[in-house]
Amino acid sequence: MPVLASLVIGLNSTALPSADCKASEVKEFTAEYLEKVLEPSGWQAIWRTNVFEVLVEVVDVEYSALKAVVRLSEPFLCDSNVSTFTLECMQELLELKKHQLPVQELWVVFDESGEFDQTALAIEHVRFFYQHIWRSWDEEDEDDFDYFVRCVEPRLRLHYDILEDRVPSGLIADYRNLLSQCEVLYRKFLNLRSGISSSDSDSEAENVSMVEGLKLYDEIEHLKQKLKLIENPLLRYVFGYQKHAGLQAKGSRPMGTKITHVVSSTMMASLLQSLLREKLCSETCDEELEIQFHSDPLTAVSACYEGDTVIICPGRYVVDGMFCIADSIELEGYGLPDDVVIEKRGKGDHFFDCTGANIRISSLKLVQHDAVEGILSVHHGKTTxxxxxxxxxxxxxxxxxxxxxxxxxxxxxxxxxAGVEIYPGSTCTLLGNGIHHCKEGILIKDFLDEHYDIPKITMVNNVIHNNDGYGVVLVKSTISSDVKDIAVKNSEGNIQTIQSNGGTDNVEDLGHEELHECATGQLELHERAEMSEQTAGNYEIANELVATSVKKSQMHKKRLSELGITEADDNLMSQEMFVSIVGNQFKRNGKGSFGTFLF
Incomplete structure (x- = not known):
């Protein structure tokens, strides 16, 4: 931020009292800024391109063109992988350029006197701006006094988010690819437009060119909108990127073979013998295994096909990337979890993204540091x-x-x-886990919307403790009055729902028969008086989830009734939540065992 801020301050201090300008005025203000801080002559610089580097001396500056007038320094110094860049060649090249070079192609040579420090800094500001912020099509966009707010600020934020590893690597690749595509199409569009404007004829070829130009313009606008979505921090993760969408399963190998991948930073003879005895050549193994050895678990997983197994030997593995698992594979630590540690480096990516039909991960310790994405996300299929x-x-x-x-x-x-986030329409089974020291233990997303299916949740013998908020929290929208009217009309009595604060409130007008029908065969409700304080949350959670399930059923019936449908398919009408919440313990959670978040 300080680099561009200096440039913007320099630009605006010359003419504009505000902190913004038009895109068409950027070059003019940049020239005024350079004229104030740049030494007009007498300094040396490296003219650097992708092919060569050569020492030049600046004799003048054309501020309005953002160019420096240069000559070759004596003695002639040039560094290039190509031997053809001789003194004569460079002189000829400079003559073709009229000895004028863009200032952003010059790197000021250090001078002990410090006389040219401000010159070097100013050129770095300009170079940064034109490399990372400015787009060649900016001047053709809306030319209003909001260029900084509309373009500079979001691009600058994105640049620093990328530097600080706060953007997923896949999204960075997508953004740079979009930029490259847009630049290519824009240059093609400019060439096509200049060809049309220079011709006075009304020929068929020109009409075809105009149609092609319109198509190119539409493509460019579409790409620019995608770029803006990624540049906007509020929209970036909502619309800009879905990592799992691009995961493609490899399937089985052509010959149907399955490979066991062994990961170890160093393979000792004793470790190999143990692996052969316990994992690779056990008595139950009927066929000979094909084994591949890796030093990095990420490389091993990337090499997997359907049905492969990855065995990770004891050690601490630091990875810089994301595990994208789209095939049904097994990832197993050889030893105790604390002995087989995979540590994630980098902030922008998920640790594990799973889309395979049947993925199994066992006996591993996964460690995140300074992350901005979750540790594991199951998008499709089943993950154990x-x-x-x-x-x-x-x-x-x-x-x-x-x-x-x-x-x-x-x-x-x-x-x-949240330690675990459960989305509508998902299936989540939690057995004998510890979930603790999180902001919330388990968060169940709102599923009352008509487009959502009810999640299927099983929680047995988990210990959920020492979380800042609730042990389990249900997110849901405020119940509309028409749903309440239905509940009152269809209810013969009321059920008291136990609240997370330990009291009871008559908050839901639900019939005993409806609630009992919804929960029959799925949940045994115990009397609160018979429960210990630690397990009382089981009743609260199950009661609220079943009640919410009944509300959804009532809303669905009402919609069908409004459409004139009196009989519905049993599968549609019986979307009850499969609830089995038994034997869980809730200890020292900041707000209690269970709560709801209304929005």
Whole structure:
């Protein structure tokens, strides 16, 4: 930020009292800024291109063109991989350029006197601006006094977010690819437009060129909109990028073979013997295994096909990238989780993105540092986590719509958001886990919307403790009055819902018969008096989830009634939540075992 701020201050201090300008005025203000701080002559610089570097001396500056008038320094110094750049060649090249070079192609040579320090800094400002902020099409966009707010500020924020590893690597690649495409199309558009404008004829070829120009213009505008979505920090993750969308399963190998990948930073003879005895050549192994060895777990997973197994030997592995698992594979630590540690470097990416039909991860410890994305996200298919330790930084495990998670005998902690996020239409089974020291233990997303299916949730024998907020929190919208009217009309009695603060409020007008029908065969409701303080949350959670499920059923019936449908398919009408919440313990959660968040 300070670099561009200096440039903007320099530009605006010359003419504009405000902190903004038109895009068409940027070059003029930059020239005025350079005229104030740049030494007009007497300094040396390196003229640097992709092919060569040559020492030149600046004899004058054409401020309005943002160019310096130069001559070759004596003695002639040139560094190039191509031997053809002789003194004569460079003189001829400079003559073709009329000895004028863009200032952003010059790097000021250090001078002990410090006389040219401001000159070097000013050129760095200009170079930064034209490399990272300015776009060749900016002048043709809306020419209003909001260029800084509309273009400079979001691009600058994105640049520093990238430097600080706060943007997923895939999104960075997408952004740079979009920029490159847009630049190519824009140059093509300019060439086409100049060809049309220089011709006075009304020929068929010119009409075709105009049609092509319109198509190019539409393509450029479409790419520019995509760039703006990524540049806007509020829209970046909502519309700009879905990493899992590009994950493609490899499927089985052509010959149907399955490979066991062994990961170890160093392979000792004793370790290899243990692996052969316990994992690779066990008595139950009927066929000979093909084995590949890797030193990096990320490389091993990337090499996997459907049905492969990855065995990770004890050690601490630091990875700089994301595990994208689109095939059904098994990832297994050889030893205790604390002995097999995978540590994530970089802030911008998820740790694990899972889309495979049946993925199994066991006996691993996953560690995040300074992350901005969750530790594991299940987008499609089923992922099983067993006997794992998850040291989170932001969100913990996310179960997306239509995905399934089975998490068993694992320990999850440290999330600044929820330890587990459950989306509508997902299936989440949590058995014997510890979820603690997160902002919220488990967060269940709102599923009352007609487009959402009810999630299927099973929670048995988990210990949810020492979270800042609730042990379990249900996010839902404020119930509309028409739904309440339906509940009152259809209810013969009221059910008292136990609140997270320990009191009881008559908050939902739900019939006993409806609630009992919804929960029959799925949940056994115990009397609160018989519960211990630590397990009382089981009743609260199940009661609220079942009640919300009934509301959704009522809303669905009302919509069908409004459409004149009196009989509906049983599958549509019985979207009850499969709830099994038994034996969980809730200890020392800041706001209690269960709560709801209304929006």
């Amino acid at each position: 986590l067993e006997n794992c330790v998850l040291q989170c930084e932001t969100t913990g495990v996310t179960v997306r719509t239509s995905a399934e998670l089975l998490m068993k005998n694992s320990d999850l902690y440290g999330a600044k958001g």
